[in-house]
Amino acid sequence: MIFALPTLAEPRHFSLAEKLLFLALAAASVWGFWRRFGVVLEKILEAKKDAGFHLFPIGRRGREFLWEVMCQAKVIRQRPLPGLAHAFVFWAFCAFALVTLNHCATILGIGFLDPDGFAGRCYFYFAAVFALACAVGILGLFVRRFLARPRWLGEKLSWESGLIALLIFALMATYLAAFFVSDKNPAAKALWWAHTLTLLAFLPVIPHTKHLHLVLSPVTVFLSRGGFSRIPPLSGDEDFGLVAGKDLTQLVSLQAYSCVECGRCTEHCPANNTGKRLNPKQIVLGLRGYLNEFGPSSDEPLLGKYNSQQAVFECTTCGACEFQCPVGIEHVPILVGLRRGAVNTGAWDDPHGAKLFLALERGSNALGFPLAERDRFIEKNALPLYDGTQEYCLWLGCMGGYDPKGREIILSLVRVMQHLGVTFGVLRKEKCTGDPVRRLGNDLLFQQLAESNMEALKQSKTKKIISICPHCVRTIQEDWKEYGTPPEIEHHSEFLARYADRLPQQQSREKIVFHDPCYLGRYRNVYDEPRAVVSLAGKLVEAPRHRERSFCCGAGGGLAFLGEETGERVSHNRAAELASTGASIVGAACPFCNTMFRDALAAQGAGAPQLLDIAQLAARTLPQDNST
């Protein structure tokens, strides 16, 4: 029955003039492509090598490539409709690779797909299905960009997107139309030439527009550093982070040229959503602009013409941008890299930042309290000291050791651990893990804190740490690795979830909305464990933005210490969203989120939900203790 279907018309005979014309046009097209692409490639290759980059193990890279590029998983998952439309365009392009090759070969008389043969016929039909889906998809994308116009695509209409859409549509239309004419018909040749000219016009457009991502992003995804928001090590005595063009590495340059300007990063950025200057897409495009103008060996500062210091220090390092990015750009290491450049050279002059750094240069905690305050807390609550025999070393952290709310969380966790009969002890002295200074780009201070802490933990023979703070967990487990081997650590949500079956289930229908902390969710991939704990205490409800798409509280990246923010407070934006769920309790799992939401929820007015950490929720399920 397949033979009843129309056949793709393919002209059989081309004159010499036609052949020569084709070759000349093809050469011009390739030359047009290379004239720009060669420059980009040269800039990327000229950039500095990435310290600590290893191609192997290659398995991880292969898997990510398959999932994110071939399956378009991220593209579809995070924006289903436009994502699917894009995926069809992409898959059509893949399917068309063979068709296009054959198309060009035909004029030279070396075509290898026979439209009348079985294999050729099957393949042309196969490609036609994709061509149809692609044509519909590109129409949909055109309508979205030029009629629906979402904010994050930018205010200016992109003419090049229109041109590209037109070219793609023309490619598909000329291909599909060829099924409805006979190859004897002069229209067949006209279609062939129309298709060819579109193709040859399309090629040079690619490197001159954001459609460069067609070529670069598969490479970018494949070569990504891996791990979420991995901050690369500095190399040598003259590396202070991203100061000038000469500090841009090959990966950063590749990423800068890969950006497709879809604006997903900006759409999800808490700073940008609350009226701040930071726009992650513009940061990446700023680097691209810099590379175009100054090149990768320039001494011109990176923070200047193209990117502003103010914007860079508005980032909460929540990682929503990086998580969303479909082309493999690692925004957080770039932003932190630019901060490193400013802080490691002393160019960043901020009174709050300097106060934080000085507090940690001279003292042990980011809040600037005397250590004696922590001692008093430990003594007053008779917390056992860690002596190497207990199962867990309970890491208090700055918030758990000094913040009154953080202390409540610690004491709740202590009650639960005691109820479960799990032994633990606290250290006599802890220093800040270095999270805020690491994210603010102060490598000197971070190294001092990491080394000093690891030495103390080694002396106390700590094997396993439990912490209430996702920032401590992340920093100890991942960032300390740059300077040694940190002990094993887990977040209390993981601990509590593991023991959930030994904790009482409260018969309560009270609605609890759980706020995913960035450093627990996106950074650690822990989503279900805190929910399991919440479910012990009441009925879990979800905020509109939850799990991977959770919206930051505003505290991360050292911003909790940097004074008042411009624009709307991130915490107020999120608190309003959490309150709108109608839940009577907001469940938190990070003491920084907790401290941000305390005021922000109160500002929601009467009837605002109560704020409790999951440790407090778990402790509530315990039988009332007579001693308290």
Next chain:
Amino acid sequence: MKIIVAIKQVPERDAQVHIDSSGQWIEEANLQYAMNEPDAYALEEALQLKEKAGGEVIVISTGPERVSQTIREALAKGADRAIHVVCDDLAARDALGVARLLAAAIQPESPDLLLTGLQSEDLGLGQTGVIVAELLGLPHASLILQVEIIAKEGSKAQIKARRELEEGWFQSIELPSPAVLTIQSGGNKLRYATLMGIKRAKTKEVRTVHAADLGVSAAPAVALEAITLPKKQKSTQILNGSAEEAAAALVEKLKFEARVL
């Protein structure tokens, strides 16, 4: 202008201090050290003067080997070179003895200005700068928040400094260089240490002088006999009774116990 800043290494603010077995000093084995904060302000003032008027900033510090770490920190923050007066029995010397060491080491440099912190965070004597001035025969001013060079003629300069008196009162004081100023905390914003600064400091000169070679007496006029823990620890007193009773009790406490009224 040649500015010398005398800095001291003191136990880190959050160090857990334990009295040693002799009962005369603290256990130094596991202590972590930092630059004395008022000295950090003195250094900051010197660096800012240099940034404005040019010249050289030299830091000097006395103490055992470990002091070199604090010297490095000062070089990292921008000092040009350093003098380390190696002295292993610093705790046994009184303020006069330490000032004698510093004066002997500073004299050959003939600085135009000598700055030091008002007092140290460990012993809190608050005398070293004033005594060094006396020993070198230089005029001095203490409790200084800001320094200004108002006139300059050759190597001679007239200095105007802002002194902090008590309870919100200030005073301007003028004196000719060379002079000694002891700097009060809080007059400037301190700069933070940077990675670049630390790397650059590696190549700066640190001259070592041994205390024994300076030919000054080590015999103290004042001896620290013993150290002990103070009796009372801070705790919150809750004042009970009716509003009037509690208010009256509070005023009494503020007046006579806390002495803040």
Next chain:
Amino acid sequence: MRVLVILEERGGHISRTSWEAATAALRLAPMQEITAVVIGAQTELPAAEAAAKAFGKVIRVEHPLLAPYTSDGYCAALHQLIQQEGPTQVVFPHTYQVRDYAPALACRSGQALIGDVIEIADGPVFTRQLMQGRLNGSYRHAGNGPCFVSVQAGAFRAELPDAAAATPIETFTPAIDAAQIRTRPGEPFRGSAQTVDLGSAQWIVSVGRGIREAENLPLVQELATALGAELAASRPICDNGWLPMERQVGSSGQSVAPRLYLAVGISGAIQHLVGMKGSQCIVAINKDPDAPIFEVADYGIVGDLFEVVPALTEAVKAAKQ
């Protein structure tokens, strides 16, 4: 024993800290062996004031070049006096002025000052604080020559016997040459008073959410006025626009370190605590006995601020009269 006590004049009278230093000197010698020293360009009135107490004698160190105060002038004059009197001890109140010249004066006698003493035991053994008050150190004078001691304000309660008979008053005129005085001090002036400067305020009354309505603020303002204190607030109050942002204390506002910080209706979020933890004395008034502010407070009143604050205002006014 011959003890010299150097008395200071403040606002036309001998200062309280000077009387405290003289009281401390009683631990070293009986009253009749203590010589009170007043110093300046005109010392008649303070000398008479000192003579009302039962000192052995009063010496007026007087010279036109001793006003205004300079370290050079005081050192020259007192060094000559010490050489003439040959005291075993010289006692000072530990004031900013004494800190400026006493170390140099002691050095001139080959001595080191034992400064900021809080206790004097037999021996005599002098106690002073070390490590920011975390330790006490006991000091003994080891040199030959006079022992120089300055006494911390408030460490001794001023209690001196009044003179039964007239205390002899001598005048000592030091030889000072104008060229010896190398520093030129200016008139003392007040720090910038026109703008809100919480950072240098000595007394602060701070108000939090417990005040409930902007209309209730005058209640707290009255207490601040009675204390001569600046009014400050926690973030929610400034967020609501009830007080200007520059009056906000905390991590996103100002860091303060007054002598007295009185927190009214502030529960004590960490953002607030980091801004005021350096205060010398912290008082909290809050109706919630579990409010974290009580953790850092020196004194606390658990009660309704609408009752406690007016009562406190009255008590302060009464105490100040």
